[in-house]
Amino acid sequence: MIEIVDLSKEYVVPPSLRQLLRGQLQSHVVCALAGLNLTLERGQHLAVMGPNGAGKSTLLRILAGLTTPTSGSVRVAGCDSARGGARLRRRVGLVLADERSFSLRLSARENLAFFAALHGLPRSAALMKVDRLLERVGLGAHARRPFHQLSTGMRQRVALARGLLGEPEVLLLDEPTRGIDLAAAAELRALLHEAIAQRTVLLVTHDVTEAAALAQQVALLRGGRIDALVPPSEVAAQLAAAGVAVA
Secondary structure, three states, X not given: OEEEEEEEEEEEEOOOHHHHHOOOOOOEEEEEEEEEEEEEOOOOEEXXXXXXXXXXXXXXXXXXXXXXXXXXXXXXXXXXXXXXHHHHHHHEEEEEOOOOOOOOOXXXXXXXXXHHHHOOOOHHHHHHHHHHHHHHOOOHHHOOOXXXXXXXXXXXXXXXXXXXXXXXXXXXXXXOOOOOOHHHHHHHHHHHHHHOOOOEEEEEOOOHXXXXXXXXXXXXXXXXXXXXXXXXXXXXXXXXXXOOOOO
8 A cells, every 4th residue: 555665865955044154055965765665555554753854754745745756666555656646645645733724714614625626526515525524523513613713633633634535545644633732632543543444544753652542563763764663562662772752
């Protein structure tokens, strides 16, 4: 369902203003991923953990088709991630922490209806689907509230509903409970646990509790490569040994 072979991603970083003022005109290359290999079978739930700068978010963006790799091959749900286009978007749902693509003035319902239209759903069918999803994530009573009036936890629920709009085979989760309180995080994890059933899931997180609740296995990413694949019960010890702080 997800096949990654020798994946590398490099970014060219231009000189900063301070460097330019010092006459340092050279750009430099940052290697975010370096020869990463990974396979996820259909229905497998994998968490990816590691220090900041390890390449976690870059990996997620490549899988979602938002960033092209420098080298290597990536196939997600039978699609080349670099060329999948609309076919890839229909098969992959992306749930981001601190999602910024929603309109603050529109309601949760109106925001989701807009994204449903991008999936090609007729308006009447889109609204029916949106209403079902908002009920499913516990926001039926808040469907018509402007997005800017929603709490952080509610906004994350709207982001989850958006990720499920296309009924994806693969769900990509980027720290879905970041920035929300413990009670709201526990409720959202319960919703996620239901949503990921029968789907292939890759979860990026810094939270050991979240990894244990949602994943069967954890990939420890460091320096753009996977150091180890371990069960959730061994994650805290592995990260502590590597000097990585965990939640």
